[in-house]
Amino acid sequence: MGNDDLFAQTLLSGRGGSMSGEPRMGVELREGSVLGSYQLETYLGEGSMGRVFQARHARLGRQVALKVLKPEHARDGGFVQRFFQEARTVNQINHEHIVEIFDFVDEGEGGHVYCVMELLRGHGLGALLKQEPLSLARIQRIAVQVCAALGAAHHVGVVHRDIKPDNLFLTQRAGQPDFVKVLDFGVAKHLSSEGAPTGTLDGTIIGTPAYMSPEQAAGLSVDARSDIYAVGNIFYEMLCGHPPFQAEAFGQLVVQIITQPPPPLPSHLPSGEPLPPQLADLVMRCLAKEPEARPQTLAEVTTGLLLMPVQAPSSPEAVAALEASERPTRRMAAIAGATRRRAVMAAGGGVLALLTGALLWTGMRSTNSKGSVGSVDESLLARAPVSVVAPQREAEARAEPLPLELVHPAVRLTVHSFPEGAQVVRSDTGEVLGITPLVRELPRREVPLTLKVELAGYVSSERSVRLDAHAELEVPLAKSLTAKTSAKKGTRNAPAPRRGTRAASADPASR
Template structure:
């Protein structure tokens, strides 16, 4: 059976594309084109002035070679009708649609000063991320209640508007491939089995050409939130389709594992939006918004429970020390190989805060920056300090480290390593520095380690 054709958000021209035209300095109706703002698959956006009153607007002009196709013209004008159907302050406003001499089709939008979300630095502060996600959810909720599914939500289509002395606001752009479910039957702009969207942000149901609803937009917003929160996409581009369409493949790494500044509640909300099955995601964008706000405003989690032996002797609120791991597995990157030499591990005796003794744990990944302690949950809190004695070739060295990374059991299993915590040394002693300098040339090179672990598991 021949698979259905796939058509993405940028439609291919029906004939060889004509050279682009430059409209700067020319008039389109009452508008003088001032400068080019950007260009996409469907058209080019210009800054223009209304010559009579001097008001600044944005003109989106359909590429002339696409304007000769009736179905593409219909899709272009459908964007303006769709936006006006929803009418929400977090969706860009479109004032007019028109055709200029020479077959130039365009519509007039509000001019926004700011940048697309794709151009902001990543990872983003959790509070700012939640603030922008809240507005995106409001816009999507209004669109979905109006029967409109965006179908191409991504950072380039989320515009961050900056205003002096105010928090930035967000506008959703480009409803060019949106689908409206109006009360009256409308001529179909797509056919069953086609796929519209941008691959990295498409939901599994989009990949397979199934019908989509608002939960597909929630998935795309989840991908966007994951990227902005962690600085990377939830799935590698080369494996995206394979992982998305397999319900048994492991899910994305939790955002708070990659970026400890992300609250666990916000991390969990993003992961739920990324569920492969639509029924496992949030039912509405409003529900996603509520989970985001609850996650970022939640009080800090309670201190992990102390070990059984510390229940009576450890004062409340003290940072716990790692517990010995029942089964210390050797990570794949440290398996003995002839070319890499024998694997290395070290022993640390972590001092209890209560002063009642020590806990002995195995350590790996010793470097000038720190080390990784193999231990069971509950973990010491992020950014807490641990004092420990490190056994180095029969000699003991006193150390202090700050917890900078958690690797929970589920993720450790995916990476093929023990669970535990990454520590960064604080003011290492001259003896420790001397040992680490001598150790470094003997460590396996990154090129010898498995690529997946080297890229996805920067422990320290």
């Protein structure tokens, strides 16, 4: 990390080894400004409450994201409290699919208020939907992770209230593509132990209009089922390319959300795949007007997603549509080996036939020289390997069954689980095929093979796959409730808001 050390040394010497010259709230932050222990490197974007920068810790060189509250909001105690509440909420949930917030800093009168967050590299779901249609397997993979994150939030009594594609970030982690991170809990609401919402008065409309539930759009009290409606909205958009309700005016949009049923989903996805009827039914249940008619928990939604049949791409066209990194690349050795064996046997048989013919020809010439026409020296025949070309042995050789790999050529089975590291087991025999990501050659068969994918801390999933051609299977796994309950006992507490100078030991970069 020599470059980072050089950068930190230059920065500190240029500022006299002190951070006291950090910009105050009245000074506009820009790339290159120093805020606390961090230098702002790149402006990433802006939300309703603050601006986000990519930053680097001056001493340790660690890159983070800084979410800085806008100056007009930093002077409002209510906004500051909501900003701090987001950091506390995220740390209370403590889930891998929710963006991590390391620290919260309130510099006091005239200073800045900001959060130190993990830096994510990737793109939002909203941007992805504008670029390309998603396959059914990819939709399922993303949806299961969203449900896992929000289900964890609901488990501790938190309702997000602003679920939309732009608040779902897709990154890559440990080789796993489309790793979902849920962002922006700034308008999240806590529920009391009795189930009554706290934190915002009823009648206040908070959220993004196109993804609001009917009760949210009407300014009524909301609970976890409002997030389930928003999840249905996102599923709908992933399946057909746009949300169910669209209007130019806010009032028209609210009327549609409250009074009109969502338009039916198409029979096929934008990718060209047929839409499974059970998935369409699940999405429409999530979009029910009455909360009681929706799935009551996201665990129920996850179960429906995991039971959904997803056809693995097996045709050459489907395999060609995969990204190069996702295509099977292992060479099949069975057919090549069989061809090589047949070539060796044919060559050996030809040599033996030539030797036999030569010996017979020599015997005939020897006999003719003695004047014994039509007879063959029996000693020569005894020496000739006639058993190789004897008719009965030749018939037996033809009747000998071909090797199994020639009768039923092997096919390649590729299994990906999300997360990886899961055990793949044959349900019929209990044989362990391997650990994901798995590439295995199996005998071709017409009857579907049922596999069980198991990973500690996750709900096991059973899938059937046809092995009449090369097949690829993607299995998203959902965390088990028992794992969440045990993890809750070790939940981290959010750092208390700090004012003024920050101790180095509490800085997130030192962890």
